[in-house]
Amino acid sequence: MADIDITSQTMDGMGPHGTKVGLLRVLGPAHVWALGVGIVLVGEYMGWNFAVGKGGAYAALIACWVAGILYTCVAMIDSEVTSTVAAAGGQYTQAKHIVGPLMAFNVGLYLVFAYTMLEAANAITAGYLFSVVATMTGYEGTLDQRPFIILVIMFLAWLNYRGVLATLTFNLVITAIAFVAILVLFLSTSGIVGDGIMQHAALFEGHELPYGWIGVLAAMHFGLWYYLGIEGTTQAAEEVRSPARALPFGTLAGIMTLLIAATLTWYICSGVLPWEYLGDGVNGAVAPLFSTAQLAGSTGLVWLLGFGTLFATLASANGCINDASRAWFAMGRDKYLPGWFGAVHPRYRTPYRSIIFLVPIALIFALGAPLDQVITFSILSGLLEYTFMPLNIILFRKKWPMGSIKRGYEHPFHPLPAIALLAICATTFFAVFLGYGTQLVAMIGFYIVVSLWFHFWRYRFVNRGAQFTMPWPKPQGY
Amino acid sequence: METWNLLEYAAWGVSALLGLYMVIDWLKVDSTYSEEVLTSSREGELEALTEEHKG
Numbered sequence: 222m223a224d225i226d227i228t229s230q231t232m233d234g235m236g237p238h239g240t241k242v243g244l245l246r247v248l249g250p251a252h253v254w255a256l257g258v259g260i261v262l263v264g265e266y267m268g269w270n271f272a273v274g275k276g277g278a279y280a281a282l283i284a285c286w287v288a289g290i291l292y293t294c295v296a297m298i299d300s301e302v303t304s305t306v307a308a309a310g311g312q313y314t315q316a317k318h319i320v321g322p323l324m325a326f327n328v329g330l331y332l333v334f335a336y337t338m339l340e341a342a343n344a345i346t347a348g349y350l351f352s353v354v355a356t357m358t359g360y361e362g363t364l365d366q367r368p369f370i371i372l373v374i375m376f377l378a379w380l381n382y383r384g385v386l387a388t389l390t391f392n393l394v395i396t397a398i399a400f401v402a403i404l405v406l407f408l409s410t411s412g413i414v415g416d417g418i419m420q421h422a423a424l425f426e427g428h429e430l431p432y433g434w435i436g437v438l439a440a441m442h443f444g445l446w447y448y449l450g451i452e453g454t455t456q457a458a459e460e461v462r463s464p465a466r467a468l469p470f471g472t473l474a475g476i477m478t479l480l481i482a483a484t485l486t487w488y489i490c491s492g493v494l495p496w497e498y499l500g501d502g503v504n505g506a507v508a509p510l511f512s513t514a515q516l517a518g519s520t521g522l523v524w525l526l527g528f529g530t531l532f533a534t535l536a537s538a539n540g541c542i543n544d545a546s547r548a549w550f551a552m553g554r555d556k557y558l559p560g561w562f563g564a565v566h567p568r569y570r571t572p573y574r575s576i577i578f579l580v581p582i583a584l585i586f587a588l589g590a591p592l593d594q595v596i597t598f599s600i601l602s603g604l605l606e607y608t609f610m611p612l613n614i615i616l617f618r619k620k621w622p623m624g625s626i627k628r629g630y631e632h633p634f635h636p637l638p639a640i641a642l643l644a645i646c647a648t649t650f651f652a653v654f655l656g657y658g659t660q661l662v663a664m665i666g667f668y669i670v671v672s673l674w675f676h677f678w679r680y681r682f683v684n685r686g687a688q689f690t691m692p693w694p695k696p697q698g699y
Numbered sequence: 700m701e702t703w704n705l706l707e708y709a710a711w712g713v714s715a716l717l718g719l720y721m722v723i724d725w726l727k728v729d730s731t732y733s734e735e736v737l738t739s740s741r742e743g744e745l746e747a748l749t750e751e752h753k754g
Contacts, residue, residue, distance in 0.1 A: 240740050241739040242736055242737060242739055243740045310742075358703075360702075362704075368710035368711045371714045372714045375717040378717075378721065551742075564740075567728065567732055567737065577722070580721075
């Protein structure tokens, strides 16, 4: 084994199993951070505030922190498993190794749908932002948003096609700007620098929990929005230089960044905007951080948060293309889907067929489906994926106990994070059922149908032995 | 014609060019390399080797 250097620039990806062209190992922890935070940060700029509409400002804060616990569990569990199962496909590959083919097929589809729908939602949002900028700059007509929606998807797909290093370096820069914009807004409006404009006491008086504790429960659905997508860091596993260090470091730094960003966002917006306005993400505060910047009375802040909103949207769509294509590619490589999708570009070292294949699908949803339905499908697919994670880590620890296999990171307090994650997922399913029961049932029906198709037809094509190429010991009990 | 109308046309045009670039490159790659080479990627040894090569 010693003559195989997976960090080599010239022989990259070439392993002992006949790999002639593989994905390129060029990423570091900062890229992993940019991938995870980049996908999520748009949720701070817009979307989370629907939680305020469901149960008031305090309910949104409770949802922010409870969802924060959920995602901290997700980040810890993911960091441990993926630092060991360090291959493209992320949770799909984890499921393949730890649970079994049917689970892996389902998880792979959850990933592709969650990310492709989120990409479409981001492109719709970017189109809307362009129309806002047009209005702000004095354009009097109605801007056709379609060319801008298509441009966002095509440009980011092209960037992804051309190489992962440029793609995630781009994400690193725009995500960092979007995060710094939130910090600057906090410093400028809280009174730390200059005069503060916060009115928490006055705005909250008499509206602490307008719909009681059921409102808090209902707010949980949108509480996910603060962090949805951080688990996407695992898709970079086959392209980081050192999976055992970069993945846990990037993922855990990412969730810490998001906990700070989410809490600051809540504090800034709830201290300036009345809850009725803040909670109405359609006719009220569409982009609450931007609305707060407008009220702060500084042109510089308005531009900074305007760019922050656009950059967060682009970073999210960019990360989603990266992640959906890796999941689709990994499923193709194992023949869970046609093996044609498992191709790697010999020059750019990207899963180019998967990237191209998912472009028209994203375009169809971005141009033809309503935003709230697209987002709901994305959230529900994500939630199903989170429900799989606690089962995954419990089986992982049981089959490969500590010491039996090298782990890049060992998460503390097992099985408490798994149990907490399972409990919070159950609560969130109930919260989603309250608002989107029909969609939830329809989606579960969809996954049952495709599972039957996989079991009775597709499984015969799967590379049953060849799909497991990691040098792992046999699981305990087998 | 206003600037934003021109930007609309520019967005259509750039999108088409980017799409065309990807499709042409895809067809070129598929016709240049064999399917066996393009789909030869396998998930491989990872951490153990990275650690070995640190020293």
